Amino acid sequence: xxxxxxxxxxxxxxxxxxxxxxxxxxxxxxxxxxxxxxxxxxxxxxxxxxxxxxxxxxxxxxxxxxxxxxxxxxxxxxxxxxxxxxxxxxxxxxxxxxxxxxxxxxxxxxxxxxxxxxxxxxxxxxxxxxxxxxxxxxxxxxxxxxxxxxxxxxxxxxxxxxxxxxxxxxxxxxxxxxxxxxxxxxxxxxxxxxxxxxxxxxxxxxxxxxxxxxxxxxxxxxxxxxxxxxxxxxxxxxxxxxxxxxxxxxxxxxxxxxxxxxxxxxxxxxxxxxxxxxxxxxxxxxxxxxxxxxxxxxxxxxxxxxxxxxxxxxxxxxxxxxxxxxxxxxxxxxxxxxxxxxxxxxxxxxxxxxxxxxxxxxxxxxxxxxxxxxxxxxxxxxxxxxxxxxxxxxxxxxxxxxxxxxxxxxxxxxxxxxxxxxxxxxxxxxxxxxxxxxxxxxxxxxxxxxxxxxxxxxxxxxxxxxxxxxxxxxxxxxxxxxxxxxxxxxxxxxxxxxxxxxxxxxxxxxxxxxxxxxxxxxxxxxxxxxxxxxxxxxxxxxxxxxxxxxxxxxxxxxxxxxxxxxxxxxxxxxxxxxxxxxxxxxxxxxxxxxxxxxxxxxxxxxxxxxxxxxxxxxxxxxxxxxxxxxxxxxxxxxxxxxxxxxxxxxxxxxxxxxxxxxxxxxxxxxxxxxxxxxxxxxxxxxxxxxxxxxxxxxxxxxxxxxxxxxxxxxxxxxxxxxxxxxxxxxxxxxxxxxxxxxxxxxxxxxxxxxxxxxxxxxxxxxxxxxxxxxxxxxxxxxxxxxxxxxxxxxxxxxxxxxxxxxxxxxxxxxxxxxxxxxxxxxxxxxxxxxxxxxxxxxxxxxxxxxxxxxxxxxxxxxxxxxxxxx
Amino acid sequence: xxxxxxxxxxxxxxxxxxxxxxxxxxxxxxxxxxxxxxxxxxxxxxxxxxxxxxxxxxxxxxxxxxxxxxxxxxxxxxxxxxxxxxxxxxxxxxxxxxxxxxxxxxxxxxxxxxxxxxxxxxxxx
Numbered sequence: 002x003x004x005x006x007x008x009x010x011x012x013x014x015x016x017x018x019x020x021x022x023x024x025x026x027x028x029x030x031x032x033x034x035x036x037x038x039x040x041x042x043x044x045x046x047x048x049x050x051x052x053x054x055x056x057x058x059x060x061x062x063x064x065x066x067x068x069x070x071x072x073x074x075x076x077x078x079x080x081x082x083x084x085x086x087x088x089x090x091x092x093x094x095x096x097x098x099x100x101x102x103x104x105x106x107x108x109x110x111x112x113x114x115x116x117x118x119x120x121x122x123x124x125x126x127x128x129x130x131x132x133x134x135x136x137x138x139x140x141x142x143x144x145x146x147x148x149x150x151x152x153x154x155x156x157x158x159x160x161x162x163x164x165x166x167x168x169x170x171x172x173x174x175x176x177x178x179x180x181x182x183x184x185x186x187x188x189x190x191x192x193x194x195x196x197x198x199x200x201x202x203x204x205x206x207x208x209x210x211x212x213x214x215x216x217x218x219x220x221x222x223x224x225x226x227x228x229x230x231x232x233x234x235x236x237x238x239x240x241x242x243x244x245x246x247x248x249x250x251x252x253x254x255x256x257x258x259x260x261x262x263x264x265x266x267x268x269x270x271x272x273x274x275x276x277x278x279x280x281x282x283x284x285x286x287x288x289x290x291x292x293x294x295x296x297x298x299x300x301x302x303x304x305x306x307x308x309x310x311x312x313x314x315x316x317x318x319x320x321x322x323x324x325x326x327x328x329x330x331x332x333x334x335x336x337x338x339x340x341x342x343x344x345x346x347x348x349x350x351x352x353x354x355x356x357x358x359x360x361x362x363x364x365x366x367x368x369x370x371x372x373x374x375x376x377x378x379x380x381x382x383x384x385x386x387x388x389x390x391x392x393x394x395x396x397x398x399x400x401x402x403x404x405x406x407x408x409x410x411x412x413x414x415x416x417x418x419x420x421x422x423x424x425x426x427x428x429x430x431x432x433x434x435x436x437x438x439x440x441x442x443x444x445x446x447x448x449x450x451x452x453x454x455x456x457x458x459x460x461x462x463x464x465x466x467x468x469x470x471x472x473x474x475x476x477x478x479x480x481x482x483x484x485x486x487x488x489x490x491x492x493x494x495x496x497x498x499x500x501x502x503x504x505x506x507x508x509x510x511x512x513x514x515x516x517x518x519x520x521x522x523x524x525x526x527x528x529x530x531x532x533x534x535x536x537x538x539x540x541x542x543x544x545x546x547x548x549x550x551x552x553x554x555x556x557x558x559x560x561x562x563x564x565x566x567x568x569x570x571x572x573x574x575x576x577x578x579x580x581x582x583x584x585x586x587x588x589x590x591x592x593x594x595x596x597x598x599x600x601x602x603x604x605x606x607x608x609x610x611x612x613x614x615x616x617x618x619x620x621x622x623x624x625x626x627x628x629x630x631x632x633x634x635x636x637x638x639x640x641x642x643x644x645x646x647x648x649x650x651x652x653x654x655x656x657x658x659x660x661x662x663x664x665x666x667x668x669x670x671x672x673x674x675x676x677x678x679x680x681x682x683x684x685x686x687x688x689x690x691x692x693x694x695x696x697x698x699x700x701x702x703x704x705x706x707x708x709x710x711x712x713x714x715x716x717x718x719x720x721x722x723x724x725x726x727x728x729x730x731x732x733x734x735x736x737x738x739x740x741x742x743x744x745x746x747x748x749x750x751x752x753x754x755x756x757x758x759x760x761x762x763x764x765x766x767x768x769x770x771x772x773x774x775x776x777x778x779x780x781x782x783x784x785x786x787x788x789x790x791x792x793x794x795x796x797x798x799x800x801x802x803x804x805x806x807x808x809x810x811x812x813x814x815x816x817x818x819x820x821x822x823x824x825x826x827x828x829x830x831x832x833x834x835x836x837x838x839x840x841x842x843x844x845x846x847x848x849x850x851x852x853x854x855x856x857x858x859x860x861x862x863x864x865x866x867x868x869x870x871x
Numbered sequence: 872x873x874x875x876x877x878x879x880x881x882x883x884x885x886x887x888x889x890x891x892x893x894x895x896x897x898x899x900x901x902x903x904x905x906x907x908x909x910x911x912x913x914x915x916x917x918x919x920x921x922x923x924x925x926x927x928x929x930x931x932x933x934x935x936x937x938x939x940x941x942x943x944x945x946x947x948x949x950x951x952x953x954x955x956x957x958x959x960x961x962x963x964x965x966x967x968x969x970x971x972x973x974x975x976x977x978x979x980x981x982x983x984x985x986x987x988x989x990x991x992x993x994x995x996x
Contacts, residue, residue: 653888
């Protein structure tokens with residue numbers, strides 16, 4: 002078997018080949034063996050059957066030939082017939098032939114040879130006898146028979162030997178067949194045994210390998226990733242085992258990676274939890290650096306925090322507390338730029354050798370920063386969440402290649418840190434707020450109360466402008482809300498003696514004498530002299546107090562008091578006093594509050610005083626205003642009424658109601674009427690001026706036909722124009738729009754301009770009114786051929802009471818109000834008024850009016866003339 | 872039948888001026904110098920028209936008008952107000968109270984007569 006093992010082919014195929022070869026060999030060999038055995042058995046039988054028979058036949062032939070020869074001889078002997086010697090000779094030849102054959106056939110067997118030799122010797126003896134007898138010519142039959150019998154006996158012995166030999170050959174043949182069969186059987190058995198063993202071995206080896214692979218797969222599937230299949234057995238099986246083992250390794254690696262990843266994530270989660278739990282930025286930073294340090298296996302990790310452009314080192318973790326990085330307390334100036342750049346593109350910065358994908362644009366700056374920090378290599382990740390909050394910086398003292406995994410870890414931690422920082426910042430703010438609110442709350446309550454009191458007293462004090470009421474109400478508002486028994490407010494005049502006072506007493510306290518001197522006076526004097534608040538905590542222990550003050554305070558029944566001088570305006574006007582029966586600490590807040598209250602009361606009192614003064618003034622002014630208004634109203638009435646009478650009666654006269662007038666009388670009446678109307682116009686102008694000045698002048702807007710108004714104005718001045726021989730014309734363009742305007746005022750403007758034109762145009766001149774559409778309204782121009790207006794005076798022409806120098810020089814009367822009123826009326830309509838003139842070349846006054854008056858109210862009263870027209 | 876007209880004005884010259892014109896037109900003219908007197912005359916004479924000056928002592932023209940309109944008997948009596956130009960607010964109030972017309976002082980007697988005729992015609996219609 003060792004031999005087989007040594008020759009054993011390593012592949013399953015070869016093994017199976019060998020096994021099959023064995024089986025084939027066994028079949029072939031056994032077949033061949035059977036054949037050989039068969040052939041041998043056959044040949045043995047043939048030899049027995051053929052050679053033995055021929056030998057026996059040859060031996061029988063010998064006997065036959067001898068018998069023939071003897072028979073012939075005997076005949077010869079009896080008859081002497083010579084012819085009978087021929088068969089003898091034939092017998093003799095037959096004998097020789099048969100003997101030769103027998104010798105040939107029995108040559109390989111000694112006993113048979115010996116038997117044949119005996120036969121032939123005895124035959125030869127016979128023949129020799131015969132031959133000698135014949136030569137003598139007498140054959141001795143008896144002797145011959147004896148010799149012949151002897152031969153026959155030898156021949157019988159030979160035949161017996163041959164028979165024996167034939168039997169022996171049979172036995173030998175049978176033996177050979179048996180032996181062959183036995184060998185064949187043994188050979189087959191051996192072949193089967195070997196084949197069986199080889200097969201069994203092959204099967205066992207294959208199945209063992211398969212079982213190993215199967216077990217390995219089952220273990221892998223069950224999660225035991227370290228199990229490996231044995232890589233022996235046939236090559237195919239070991240290849241499968243190798244493949245399975247490879248699979249196992251891959252699985253193990255993947256599982257390990259997964260486990261590592263899981264471990265990383267768990268570590269990050271753990272760090273995140275720690276970070277979020279603290280709610281303090283510094284603690285967040287500490288946790289972040291520690292976690293980063295452990296995960297990245299690096300020397301140091303820094304957490305830099307950004308506030309505007311400022312970067313500060315919030316926390317640092319060091320693997321070895323004695324490492325050089327531990328000495329870092331500040332960040333280099335270049336840190337901000339690198340971290341900000343990282344924050345801007347949201348990518349990590351690495352220094353030193355690194356993978357290509359992390360090669361960044363500002364590598365030089367990053368390397369410089371790493372060098373500045375003294376690091377062999379550096380990994381910087383921004384901590385950002387919308388805004389850049391800081392940076393996580395891993396430092397290594399050696400040169401180190403930061404793997405994508407490192408960057409992943411650092412970035413993951415940075416993300417968690419960012420979220421935690423946001424929470425922490427929010428929480429810190431909230432906590433600060435809460436603390437602030439809590440601390441504020443108490444102070445606030447206190448202050449609110451004090452502010453309330455201040456507001457209340459101030460409200461009470463300012464609510465009135467009567468000094469006595471202010472005094473009384475202030476102390477009434479103040480007393481109950483301060484822990485005092487007496488609240489008193491004294492005013493003093495120049496002599497220092499209290500003139501007026503208000504006092505409030507707690508229930509059960511006797512009101513102090515208002516004008517008591519003593520302690521109050523002392524305090525008042527002190528306060529007034531010092532110009533500041535004076536207080537006594539406990540009269541029994543305050544040794545600054547003079548004895549009389551002590552006695553006086555005692556008479557009030559009080560041991561503690563405070564006095565605030567009311568002297569905000571410089572001169573003291575009074576003092577606010579508070580007294581308590583029990584000793585009392587006057588806190589700074591109390592003093593401050595009371596001083597403020599004092600100032601409020603002071604202000605209120607001064608306001609009241611100022612108000613009293615002012616009220617007198619206002620009363621005077623109101624009286625004056627009333628007088629003026631009355632005056633204007635009465636002027637309106639008083640001037641109009643007589644004019645109404647004058648003009649009315651003049652009209653009666655002119656109409657001849659009182660009898661027909663002579664021409665002179667009629668002319669005189671006309672003069673009276675004209676001057677009456679002029680006077681009326683002047684009264685109207687003055688009233689209008691007064692109303693403009695008082696701001697009560699307003700327009701009464703209604704639909705207005707400028708052309709019609711112009712015609713009426715022309716008609717009004719026509720008598721004067723006619724007497725001065727002036728020609729007058731109106732030129733109205735066909736496209737003049739209807740206006741919304743104050744017709745009364747507009748007619749007044751037109752007649753004013755026309756009257757001026759008539760007044761300043763010498764005899765024989767002409768006056769023209771032109772009315773044109775202009776822009777979104779109308780432009781009216783009144784041109785004359787009059788004396789003109791000096792250019793220098795034109796800008797002032799529309800001023801109140803202004804009169805041109807040449808107008809005054811030529812003695813033409815006027816009030817200087819007409820143009821001012823015209824300008825006001827035009828401008829109130831939203832129009833513009835202007836003049837173009839030169840000395841001696843005439844004057845053109847023009848004004849524009851918008852289609853709808855801009856600043857006007859619609860008239861609610863139907864006009865006189867509009868009624869006339871209906 | 873002669874129509875009665877009440878003329879109320881504190882200025883006797885104005886009263887006479889108006890009275891003159893009205894008499895020319897054959898109206899029967901009654902005069903009053905102030906509001907109170909006007910109310911007495913109104914009650915006694917029951918005129919067909921009243922000319923009321925706004926600004927008068929004792930009771931103003933507006934108060935008289937108010938009283939007229941409050942009294943069912945005089946509720947529909949035609950009234951023409953006389954007013955100064957500066958008192959447009961009074962005119963407005965006069966119309967509110969039910970004045971039939973108004974005329975601004977100084978006025979033309981001719982114009983006044985035409986207004987009186989217009990108001991009388993309207994009142995009769």
